[in-house]
Amino acid sequence: MIKKIIILGGGAAGWLTANHLAISLDLKCNPDVEVTLIESPKIPTVGVGEGTVPMMRETLEYFGIRETDFFRKCDATFKQSIKFVEWLDNPNTSPGQFYHHLFDYPSINEFNIVPYWLMKDVPDRERFAGSISPQESICEQGLAPKSITHPEYKGYLEYAYHLDAFKFSELLAQNAKRLGVKYFQAEIVDVNQAVDGTIESISTDSKGKALADLFIDCSGFSSFLLGKHLGVKFVDKDDVLFVDNAIAMQVPYLDESSPIASNTIATAKSAGWIWDIGLTSRRGVGHVYSSNHTSHDEAEKVLREYVGKQADQLSCRRIPMRVGHREVFWYKNCVAIGLAQGFVEPLEATGLLLFDATARMLAELMPANKMQIESSAKLFNQRALRSWEKVIDFIKLHYFLSNRDDSQFWIDNRAESSATQSLLDKLAMWKSRPPSTYDFYSRFETFNLDNYLYVLYGMNFETDLSDTKGRFQKQKLAQEIFRDISGRGEYLASQLEFNRELINKIHQFGMQKC
Amino acid sequence: MTTIVQLNKEQHQNLRLVEKPELSLVQDKNMVPVLAQEIPQLATELPLVFVKNAQTGEFTLVAMLGLQERQNLMIQDDKWLGGTLPSCLTHSPLGLSINAADKTQFAVTINTISENISESEGHSLFSEDGTESDYLKKRIEVLKNYYQCGESTYQFTKLIVDLELLEQQTLSYELKGQKQSVSGIYLVNEKKLNDLENEKFIELRNNGALSAIYGHLVSLKTIDKLVKRLK
Numbered sequence: 001m002i003k004k005i006i007i008l009g010g011g012a013a014g015w016l017t018a019n020h021l022a023i024s025l026d027l028k029c030n031p032d033v034e035v036t037l038i039e040s041p042k043i044p045t046v047g048v049g050e051g052t053v054p055m056m057r058e059t060l061e062y063f064g065i066r067e068t069d070f071f072r073k074c075d076a077t078f079k080q081s082i083k084f085v086e087w088l089d090n091p092n093t094s095p096g097q098f099y100h101h102l103f104d105y106p107s108i109n110e111f112n113i114v115p116y117w118l119m120k121d122v123p124d125r126e127r128f129a130g131s132i133s134p135q136e137s138i139c140e141q142g143l144a145p146k147s148i149t150h151p152e153y154k155g156y157l158e159y160a161y162h163l164d165a166f167k168f169s170e171l172l173a174q175n176a177k178r179l180g181v182k183y184f185q186a187e188i189v190d191v192n193q194a195v196d197g198t199i200e201s202i203s204t205d206s207k208g209k210a211l212a213d214l215f216i217d218c219s220g221f222s223s224f225l226l227g228k229h230l231g232v233k234f235v236d237k238d239d240v241l242f243v244d245n246a247i248a249m250q251v252p253y254l255d256e257s258s259p260i261a262s263n264t265i266a267t268a269k270s271a272g273w274i275w276d277i278g279l280t281s282r283r284g285v286g287h288v289y290s291s292n293h294t295s296h297d298e299a300e301k302v303l304r305e306y307v308g309k310q311a312d313q314l315s316c317r318r319i320p321m322r323v324g325h326r327e328v329f330w331y332k333n334c335v336a337i338g339l340a341q342g343f344v345e346p347l348e349a350t351g352l353l354l355f356d357a358t359a360r361m362l363a364e365l366m367p368a369n370k371m372q373i374e375s376s377a378k379l380f381n382q383r384a385l386r387s388w389e390k391v392i393d394f395i396k397l398h399y400f401l402s403n404r405d406d407s408q409f410w411i412d413n414r415a416e417s418s419a420t421q422s423l424l425d426k427l428a429m430w431k432s433r434p435p436s437t438y439d440f441y442s443r444f445e446t447f448n449l450d451n452y453l454y455v456l457y458g459m460n461f462e463t464d465l466s467d468t469k470g471r472f473q474k475q476k477l478a479q480e481i482f483r484d485i486s487g488r489g490e491y492l493a494s495q496l497e498f499n500r501e502l503i504n505k506i507h508q509f510g511m512q513k514c
Numbered sequence: 515m516t517t518i519v520q521l522n523k524e525q526h527q528n529l530r531l532v533e534k535p536e537l538s539l540v541q542d543k544n545m546v547p548v549l550a551q552e553i554p555q556l557a558t559e560l561p562l563v564f565v566k567n568a569q570t571g572e573f574t575l576v577a578m579l580g581l582q583e584r585q586n587l588m589i590q591d592d593k594w595l596g597g598t599l600p601s602c603l604t605h606s607p608l609g610l611s612i613n614a615a616d617k618t619q620f621a622v623t624i625n626t627i628s629e630n631i632s633e634s635e636g637h638s639l640f641s642e643d644g645t646e647s648d649y650l651k652k653r654i655e656v657l658k659n660y661y662q663c664g665e666s667t668y669q670f671t672k673l674i675v676d677l678e679l680l681e682q683q684t685l686s687y688e689l690k691g692q693k694q695s696v697s698g699i700y701l702v703n704e705k706k707l708n709d710l711e712n713e714k715f716i717e718l719r720n721n722g723a724l725s726a727i728y729g730h731l732v733s734l735k736t737i738d739k740l741v742k743r744l745k
């Protein structure tokens with residue numbers, strides 16, 4: 001029987017896993033299983049990771065966390081989109097150009113309006129996202145996705161959050177402890193393995209040895225158990241995705257009532273890109289870049305220029321990153337979740353998403369006894385690997401479709417040799433037909449049809465319908481739908497408050513559960 | 515421009531008040547807020563339900579006066595058609611403005627365009643020496659009492675919300691053989707009420723909330739009375 005489980009690491013990944021296990025194993029009532037999280041008091045968490053995707057809403061609700069508490073405790077704000085600025089064309093010829101990857105997925109199941117958008121004449125065609133969803137204009141106006149009378153976790157439009165990484169881990173920790181997870185602080189200094197390689201126990205610096213049946217490695221980039229001690233290899237992806245460093249900075253608002261953007265802003269630069277995430281009390285801003293294409297000093301300068309005069313008083317922090325993932329994620333009786341599993345640049349906020357999804361998968365596939373470990377591990381590894389590959393394809397898409405050629409970074413990124421075959425195959429098909437649900441393996445894929453549509457057509461990918469025009473004769477209906485969408489945008493704009501206004505109300509009055 | 519100002523003897527020394535409900539103010543309102551203390555009297559006349567305050571999202575106890583927006587079936591020719599008048603309609607043009615930081619501090623306000631204000635008829639607000647008249651003192655006591663009951667109504671509502679007894683529901687009725695319904699309202703779910711742990715249930719009974727909840731549930735039947743007024 002699997003009786004004792006140890007989670008090593010108290011970052012977001014460790015505590016997400018702890019919550020998932022607590023619920024799945026019903027720790028509060030279950031006398032047979034014990035889950036303990038051990039965290040070093042000296043090794044800090046990475047402290048970044050402030051953007052999420054809508055799945056986070058489901059997760060928080062599933063954990064039994066009140067959305068009101070989450071807003072109050074994590075400096076959280078609403079995120080409805082990622083706005084990609086200057087990803088498409090050289091900034092000197094078209095400064096400020098942008099597109100949105102929205103969270104509102106229009107229902108194109110009954111009637112697909114995408115081909116009708118594609119058939120519009122390119123010069124006077126409106127932006128894709130703005131044509132198929134009211135959310136683009138809501139974001140551009142800085143409005144919230146819901147009103148104060150909506151119940152928790154519900155809104156007019158889909159949304160996720162921006163959050164403070166430290167405070168979020170703290171909230172998850174409190175909740176996991178409430179759900180019955182044990183916790184102590186100590187640094188793991190050694191690992192004691194049986195002859196067959198399974199971990200029998202780990203040695204701490206101050207609390208002796210700890211035994212368990214299953215060990216979950218959430219130690220961050222160090223991958224202390226799976227990588228360092230079990231020797232599972234790292235698969236580099238730096239031939240596909242080039243960024244390998246980040247410089248992060250926290251920028252306070254000039255005053256308490258400064259507007260808060262309703263979306264992440266991701267601005268492309270000549271050797272990487274800058275994230276800009278608005279929380280309630282400050283913005284989190286960071287430059288993610290390829291050190292093969294620029295120097296650290298130059299990268300810092302680019303970040304300071306982006307922030308402007310305010311940056312003069314602010315310090316920043318550099319975080320080296322290794323892009324790629326472990327060869328397997330579950331080996332013997334050790335499972336890695338979080339940065340210990342792998343990392344890709346935070347362009348689509350995939351970190352927390354993947355770690356949340358794999359933590360849940362682990363919780364649900366948790367074997368009953370040690371004999372079952374191997375089969376669970378096999379399934380887990382297949383699924384998780386697929387997720388990583390899909391995420392890498394999707395991130396690469398953002399670079400590969402660009403027309404930018406103003407630096408070597410962009411030229412290298414657009415080279416066919418740098419793209420994965422699976423991505424090239426898809427793009428080849430989509431040259432003559434728009435993507436379909438059937439292009440995606442299952443609904444459990446991390447990025448699906450809608451995500452691809454927003455990025456492909458946001459970046460003016462050309463799908464030539466000249467041979468298939470005959471299939472799309474419902475012009476009138478399509479026009480009506482386009483009009484309805486823009487009408488709905490106007491209606492919503494009349495109902496919704498600014499992001500900051502609503503968040504202030506949430507702090508003051510809270511949101512209702514029903 | 516707001517017409518509600520702080521009452522002061524410099525400006526309002528000579529004002530007199532006629533004492534009657536100012537129904538024109540709610541002529542096109544289909545609900546008014548009520549106090550938990552009013553439930554026993556009102557429950558036999560009007561449906562008492564919970565709605566969300568559009569500004570704060572918080573639940574408020576209201577009496578339904580109509581079946582759709584802007585419809586008030588309880589007022590005709592400036593007359594109240596029911597027996598008991600909800601107390602919130604009895605104060606105009608006076609009101610209290612409470613200091614949010616220190617709730618014992620308050621100011622009396624007056625709506626300067628009220629039709630109840632007169633210079634010749636009614637009760638004086640100030641004596642000739644500029645002090646508050648006995649009449650005004652009495653009115654302020656009533657307002658203070660109203661405010662205190664409002665606080666306990668808020669606590670009552672909060673209790674129901676915290677116990678998760680409320681649920682968005684529709685209230686249906688028949689009109690000319692057709693089924694119709696009122697939506698956007700929240701009612702106590704009887705099953706959830708009955709499923710409460712003993713301890714919570716006893717707590718509700720002991721602090722008087724339970725009888726108020728039953729009053730609310732009983733009042734829902736009075737929707738038929740409203741429907742009759744339609745005809």
Ligand SMILES: Cc1cc2nc3c(=O)[nH]c(=O)nc-3n(C[C@H](O)[C@H](O)[C@H](O)COP(=O)(O)OP(=O)(O)OC[C@H]3O[C@@H](n4cnc5c(N)ncnc54)[C@H](O)[C@@H]3O)c2cc1C
Nearest residue numbers: 009010011013040045046049051188220338339346351352
């Ligand atoms: C630049 C950057 C930007 C990012 N942006 C986003 C984003 O926008 N959205 C998103 O979803 N994700 C983002 N991520 C990813 C996100 O930061 C991580 O998903 C998240 O923080 C989880 O980290 P972790 O818990 O795996 O590791 P960490 O936070 O590093 O935690 C590691 C834990 O392990 C403990 N530990 C390590 N070694 C030992 C030991 N020997 N003994 C005891 N304890 C030990 C540490 O004390 C710590 O508690 C970003 C990452 C980076 C680098």
